[in-house]
Amino acid sequence: MENDEEPEADDDFEDEETSREIVAPGEILSEDLNNYSPGRGTILNKKGTKIISVLVGLKQIKGRYINVIPLNGFYTAHPGDKVIAIVVDKNPVKYRCDINAKYPGILKPKNTIKVNKKRRRGKYRDKPDTEMYEIGDVLVAKVISADRLNDPELTTVGKYLGKRTDGIIIQIDPPKVPRVIGRSGSMIKQLKKHTNCSIFVTQNGRIWLKGPSIENERLAIEAIYKIEREAHTQGLTDRIEEFIKSEKEKRGIE
Template identity: 40%
Template sequence: MAEGKYEAGDNVYREDNKFYSTIVGLAELRNNVITVIPLKGFYIPSIGDIVIGKIIDVIPTAWILDIRAPWNAILFAKEYLSKPLNVMKEDIRSFLDVGEMVMAKVTSFDRTKNPLLNAKGQGLGKIQKGMIVEVNPTRVPRIIGKKGSMISLLKKESGCQIYVGKNGRILISGKSRENEILVAEAIKKIELEAHISGLTDRIHEFLMKRR
C-alpha cells in the first residue's frame, strides 16, 4: 500500500518500511498516520459506545447480550436494577428475559474479557416499544450524516424518535406504526444507496412523497 516514514493506524500493519491494509477499505493519511476505513465489517466494542443488545441468555446475577460483536456482552443485575438483586427472593427473569432488547452503554472492554454494559443512565434500559432495524455497523455514520444532518432530517420529517446504536441496531419509536415503517424503509434505502451522491436530498424527496 505505502512505503516510507509513516505510522500505522487502524486496519494497517507494517513490515519493515512497507504498509499493508488488512481489510478492504478506504485509505486515509492524516498527520503521517495511515488508517483504512472499512467498507464492510462487524462491530468492535469501544468504551462509552451506546449499543442496542438482545438478551440471549440469563445467568443468576447477569444477562448475556448479543451486541453483534465477536464477543457477547454481559449486563450485571446491579448495572440495570436500582436496588440490589436478592437472588433468593427474586427471579432475575422477571426484570429482563431472553429475547428482550436493551439500550446500554459499554463500560469496559479490552478483548481479553467480554464487554461489560451499563443500562442505568438516562435514555438507557429496556426497550418498551418501537421498532428495531439492523444495518451494517460500518454504515452507522451514514445514517447519522454530516453533523447529524441525516438523522435530524428523518426525525423532523417523520416525527419519530430515532436512537442509533453504534453496533448498527436502530430503534425507531413513533406515534403510529406507519410512521415507523416509513423511517425503517428510509434507513434501508440509505444503507442500499449509500454510494450514490445527493443522498440527503433523495431521502427528503422519498419522505415527502410517501407522506
C-alpha cells in the first residue's frame, strides 16, 4: 500500500485543444452544426440550431465535438472508480458508506472477503457478516455498479483496496481530480518525488496521503490545494515544482 500506482487519466485541463476561455451556463458555444456536435457539458437548444454550455467551465473543441470541462461540481459514481469511503452505518446485511456522492455507497459482506478465503478458513465458512469493519472506518473501495436507479455498490477486494488506519485524508473538488493526477500521472509523480509522501488520489475528490514527517505532509497538502485553486491556468506543473522547491528551502525540509 505504500507506493500506489495511479490510474492513467486524461488531463483535459492540460490538453492543447482546451482553450483558456471560461464559459457560463447558457452561453452559445457554436452555431455551426455542420462541422460540430455537442459533446460533454453541452446541449442543443430547443430548435436544434445552437450548441450551448450547461456548466461553468473551459471550452474545448476536440475533433467534431465541443466539450465544456467543468470547473466546479459534484461527484457521480461510475463503475470502476476508486473511492475513499467512510462507513456511516451498518447492519447484519450491509454497510452504508459516505462516498461524497448524492447516494450512499453500499458495501455487502460478500464483497469484503476474497472468494478462496471464504472456502478455506473455518471462520468464514458460514455466511459472511458485517463484523469486519466498524462505523467510522475509512476504506479505499472500488465501485462495481452504479446507475441512476440503484445506490452504487462497492467492493474492498482488490489491489490497494481495504481499510486504512494511518495517513491523512483531504477533500478537493471532484472535477479537479484529473488535474492533480496530471497527464499520464506527471503531476502526482512530481508531488510524490519532491515531498517524499505516498499519495493516493481517488475519483470522488478524497486524497489519502502519508509522509515521513508532518512537515512534508503539510507541504503536500498545500501543494494539492494550490493545484485545486489554479487548475484552469497554464504551466501549472512547472509552477508547482517551483512552489515546492522554494517552500522546502524556506521551511528547511529535506
